Amino acid sequence: xxxxxxxxxxxxxxxxxxxxxxxxxYTPAYPTGNMILDPGFDSTSIATGGFGxxxxxxxxxxxxxxxxxxxxxxxxxxxxxxxxxxxxxLKPLTKYRIRAMVNATVEAGKNFQIQVEGIDGSASKFIYxxxxxxxxxxxxxxxxxxxxxxxxxxYINSCGAAPAATDTAFIDNYEMYAxxxxxxxxxxxxxxxxxSKKVAVRAANLSQGITITASNGFTVSPATMLSTVSGxxxxxxxxxxAGGTSASGFVYFISGTVKDSMQVTGTLSPSILTSVSxxxxxxxxxxxxxxxxxxxxxxxxxxxxxxxxxxxxxxxxFASASNITVNVTYDGTTSNVAGNIVLTSxxxxxxxxxxxxxxxxxxTPLYSNLTNLIPSPQLNTLTGFGxxxxxxxxxxxxxxxxxxxxxTGLTNTWPNGAAxxxxxxxxxxxxxxxxxAMVKAVDGSFGFxxxxxxxxxxxxxxxxxxxxxxxxxxxTVGASPASGFFTFNNVDGASTGKIAYIDNYELYDIxxxxxxxxxxxxxxNVYVSDKKIVAKxxxxxxxxxxxxxxxxxxxLLDSSKANCVAGTNVKTLNSVLPSGxxxxxxxxxxxxxxxxxxx
Numbered sequence: 001x002x003x004x005x006x007x008x009x010x011x012x013x014x015x016x017x018x019x020x021x022x023x024x025x026y027t028p029a030y031p032t033g034n035m036i037l038d039p040g041f042d043s044t045s046i047a048t049g050g051f052g053x054x055x056x057x058x059x060x061x062x063x064x065x066x067x068x069x070x071x072x073x074x075x076x077x078x079x080x081x082x083x084x085x086x087x088x089x090l091k092p093l094t095k096y097r098i099r100a101m102v103n104a105t106v107e108a109g110k111n112f113q114i115q116v117e118g119i120d121g122s123a124s125k126f127i128y129x130x131x132x133x134x135x136x137x138x139x140x141x142x143x144x145x146x147x148x149x150x151x152x153x154x155y156i157n158s159c160g161a162a163p164a165a166t167d168t169a170f171i172d173n174y175e176m177y178a179x180x181x182x183x184x185x186x187x188x189x190x191x192x193x194x195x196s197k198k199v200a201v202r203a204a205n206l207s208q209g210i211t212i213t214a215s216n217g218f219t220v221s222p223a224t225m226l227s228t229v230s231g232x233x234x235x236x237x238x239x240x241x242a243g244g245t246s247a248s249g250f251v252y253f254i255s256g257t258v259k260d261s262m263q264v265t266g267t268l269s270p271s272i273l274t275s276v277s278x279x280x281x282x283x284x285x286x287x288x289x290x291x292x293x294x295x296x297x298x299x300x301x302x303x304x305x306x307x308x309x310x311x312x313x314x315x316x317x318f319a320s321a322s323n324i325t326v327n328v329t330y331d332g333t334t335s336n337v338a339g340n341i342v343l344t345s346x347x348x349x350x351x352x353x354x355x356x357x358x359x360x361x362x363x364t365p366l367y368s369n370l371t372n373l374i375p376s377p378q379l380n381t382l383t384g385f386g387x388x389x390x391x392x393x394x395x396x397x398x399x400x401x402x403x404x405x406x407x408t409g410l411t412n413t414w415p416n417g418a419a420x421x422x423x424x425x426x427x428x429x430x431x432x433x434x435x436x437a438m439v440k441a442v443d444g445s446f447g448f449x450x451x452x453x454x455x456x457x458x459x460x461x462x463x464x465x466x467x468x469x470x471x472x473x474x475x476t477v478g479a480s481p482a483s484g485f486f487t488f489n490n491v492d493g494a495s496t497g498k499i500a501y502i503d504n505y506e507l508y509d510i511x512x513x514x515x516x517x518x519x520x521x522x523x524x525n526v527y528v529s530d531k532k533i534v535a536k537x538x539x540x541x542x543x544x545x546x547x548x549x550x551x552x553x554x555x556l557l558d559s560s561k562a563n564c565v566a567g568t569n570v571k572t573l574n575s576v577l578p579s580g581x582x583x584x585x586x587x588x589x590x591x592x593x594x595x596x597x598x599x
Contacts, residue, residue, distance in 0.1 A: 025069035026173045029099050033205035035088050035154075035176040041074040046084060053155070057081025061170060068101040068135050068172035076112065076156055079165030083157035088176065090118060090148045094204055095179040098154075099139045103170040104132045110163035114138070116176075118152035120145025128160065128415075129169055141179065178204040182253040182260040185231065190273070191266035192295025192322075194243035199262065201253075202231030208256040215249020217242060218264050227255060241266035271295040272321075272343050272350035279341070281309075281330035281356035282401035284380055288328045290352055294321030294345060301345045308334025309354055311341060318345060330356040355396075362400035363504045366436055367590065373422060373486070373507040379405045382420070387487065389418035397501060399438040399468045404503040407446070409490045412498070419489035422507065427453050427481035431511040435486070436472040438504045440464055444490075444497025452484020453477045459554045460493035468503075473554030474510070474585075513592050526584045526595045533573045533584060533597060541566045546587040549573055551580065 028034060038049030041060055046053065049060075057077035067073045076082055090096070096116075104112050106129075114127040125142045154176055158169070185200045203210065206227035214220045221238045229235040239251060246268050250261040275291035294301055297318035303311045303326065312327045328341065337356035342349060359378055375384025380403045382393060390408045398404035409417040427433075427450070435448065441464045448471070450457040457475040486507055490497055524537045535547055548559040558575040579599050586593045 029097060029175055030177050030180060030205060031207050033177045033180075035178075036086060036174045039174045040070050040172065041072045041174070042070070046074065051084050051086050052153075053083040053085035053157075055080075055082025057158075057165070058084050058156075066103070066170045068103065068170075070172075073170045073172040074156075074174070075168055075170045076158060077165055078106065078110070078112075078158045078163035078167035080157065080159040080162045081165060083155050083159065084171075085153055085155045086176075087153050088116075090116075090144050090152050091178065091202075091204065092144055092146050092148055093183065095141055095143050095181060097139070097141045097175075097177050097179050098127065099137070099173070099175045101135050101137055101172045102129050102132055103135045103172075104129045104168070106131045106163040106167045106169070110161050110167070112156070112158045112163065112167075112169040113160040115155045115157070115160075116142070116153075117155065118149025120149070121147055122149050122151075126160065135172075180205045180207075180255070180258045182206075182210060182255065182258070183231070184237075184251075184262045188263040189239055189265070190293075191241035191264070192271065192273075192293060193268065194241050194266075196238050196240040199237045199239055199251075200231045200233075201225060201229050201235050201237050203227055203229045203255070206255045206258060211254045212237065212251065213254075214239065214251045215247065215264070217244065217247030217266055218249060218251065220251055239264060243268055267295050269295075270297050270345065270348040272297075272301060272345060272348055274343070274350055274352055276352060278353040278355070278396070279328055280396045280402050281337075281354070282378075282403075283330075283332040283358045283360070284378060285402045286330045286332050290326045290328060290341070292316060292321060292324045292326055292343065294318055297321060297345045297348065299346045301343050303341060303343050305341045306337055306339030306354065308337045308356060309339075309341065321345075328354070333358070335361050357401055359401045366434065366506055367508055367510070367513075369590070370508045370510065370512070373425060373509070374505045375422065377505050379403055379503055379505060384422075386421040386423040386485065387419040387489070388415055389489075390416070391418045391420055394501075399440070399501070399503040401503075404501050407490060407498070407500040407502075409498040412490050412495055414491065417490045417498070419487050419491065420502070421485045421487040421489075423485045424483065425452070425485055426483050427477045428509065428511070429454075429477060429479050429481055431509055432474055432476045433507060434472075434474045434510045435507040436470065436504070437488070437502055437506065438468050439471050439488075440466065440468045440501040441497050442466065442499040442501075445493065445495050446488065446490050446497050446500050447493025447495045448473075449487050449489070449492040450475060450477075450484070451487065452482035454479065454481040456484075457554075458493045460495070461555075463497060468501075470556060470559075472548065472556040472559070473550065475554060510592065513590060524586055524593045524595055526597045528597065528599055529572070531576050531599070533575075533577070533582065533599075534570060535573070535584060535586060535595075536568065536570050537586060537593075538568050539564055539566050539588070543588050545569070545571070547571055547573060548585045548587075549575065549577070550583040550585070552583065557582070 043049035061075050112129040116125040119125050181204045183202045210225040212220050219240045248265045253260045273293040279288045301316040305311050310329045340351040394406040407418040444463050446461045448459045545564045546561050549557045584595045
């Protein structure tokens with residue numbers, strides 16, 4: 001083939017010799033195992049190179065300007081006019097590597113793609129290729145799932161964010177390998193006392209046999225294996241913990257330059273091991289479990305728990321303390337549980353930290369008589385939300401309750417940023433909406449956007465480090481809104497952050513409140529005294545009053561609550577603010593009153 005052998009071209013031109021070595025522009029990533037039979041597309045056609053596919057928008061190019069190495073490359077055209085396909089066979093839980101040189105001319109916002117189908121059920125791995133401005137190397141890895149799909153293949157086409165039919169992508173030096181490695185099942189071993197255990201060993205794309213050794217305190221048999229072991233019963237390795245003293249180390253697998261290991265631990269002293277070191281609950285997530293293992297025990301394990309938490313069973317016989325599941329339940333009513341589930345056997349103890357909170361202790365909806373447009377205010381699930389990018393439900397990091405959403409964007413653009421959308425909102429013309437959320441913007445600013453609100457409404461949330469801040473803002477939809485969405489993301493509002501958390505999320509149409517509750521300046525006045533905002537208002541009866549100050553962008557700057565008497569009240573907001581225009585809102589018994597002031 002053109003790239004596996006030296007091509008020597010001798011030409012006599014005015015007494016000079018010229019040499020070209022194709023291997024200078026292509027060296028295989030690994031000596032063997034390329035799943036692409038014709039990486040340089042040297043064959044006379046796509047089909048004869050071991051590829052399948054479809055369409056006329058693909059082929060072999062022999063143009064020097066479209067070839068990275070040697071005399072040929074492959075191409076696909078935009079407009080989803082063709083695909084270069086290769087049927088492959090994927091192993092479960094295996095690391096694969098894809099490498100290629102690509103040269104794509106494509107309009108902004110569009111891309112070509114390499115798709116690997118069937119990596120985890122019907123799921124696919126996508127590698128997107130935008131405008132490369134010349135030749136660019138793709139080099140990426142992925143790990144297949146526990147169950148690969150019924151259809152497996154690797155495809156090159158333009159059928160994702162399809163570019164124009166006049167756009168072209170060239171590909172050369174095309175490779176896909178199972179990364180040379182040794183896999184074991186299980187991936188680690190724990191011994192509670194002396195004994196032996198079997199481990200299934202599977203090799204991937206090795207070119208030499210495997211030598212196996214172990215840390216002190218452990219032995220292995222056999223000490224060598226073939227490079228083709230497949231994880232079958234006949235390919236099992238016996239690992240023995242000899243005892244004497246507790247030990248922790250590794251079983252090492254070496255095949256040429258490939259080195260891998262499996263952690264092994266042996267314990268002789270009495271021990272209680274638990275599957276988790278902490279549990280977190282709230283009144284919406286009230287159950288959990290602990291898997292308990294005991295080693296070298298001489299008395300039963302008893303379990304105790306703090307008030308509000310129950311465990312079942314409360315006693316585990318020491319002779320059968322192996323993989324015992326203990327069910328843990330929070331009663332959902334006890335506030336602010338913080339303690340330990342303690343497991344005791346003689347002098348041996350093990351603690352599992354447990355925290356439980358009621359959402360009502362730290363989250364009270366703004367309105368009981370209005371519909372919250374956010375599908376899951378406590379953010380226990382992403383079901384009902386749209387969006388894209390890197391975000392997930394996380395436990396133990398919430399402002400309130402058990403869960404919240406964490407953003408872990410890589411960039412501040414699609415698709416490697418993060419956005420959590422509430423889709424298909426039908427904004428109502430001239431209606432006023434209010435949203436509130438707790439946000440922790442760790443490393444930069446984030447944004448809220450009401451898309452389609454005529455004009456789009458945007459609030460930027462500045463970086464708050466490790467502090468939770470309340471975002472509370474209102475906006476009024478214009479006269480000609482469109483059906484749109486409400487989103488929290490790291491793109492809009494000139495966002496700069498990538499890591500953030502959000503909790504206690506609310507969005508309401510409050511027009512039914514604001515439309516009847518605007519009051520005259522004679523009843524609700526605001527003025528400046530000593531560079532502070534003072535509110536003066538009359539109440540028909542004693543009431544709870546909330547006063548809030550916002551800037552013109554809708555960012556909450558100050559808020560205070562007070563029990564006020566019937567008649568005239570005067571309240572001073574403590575924040576000293578710079579000169580500017582501010583919005584002061586007063587909420588009384590579900591009614592909202594608004595005034596504007598200039599400092």
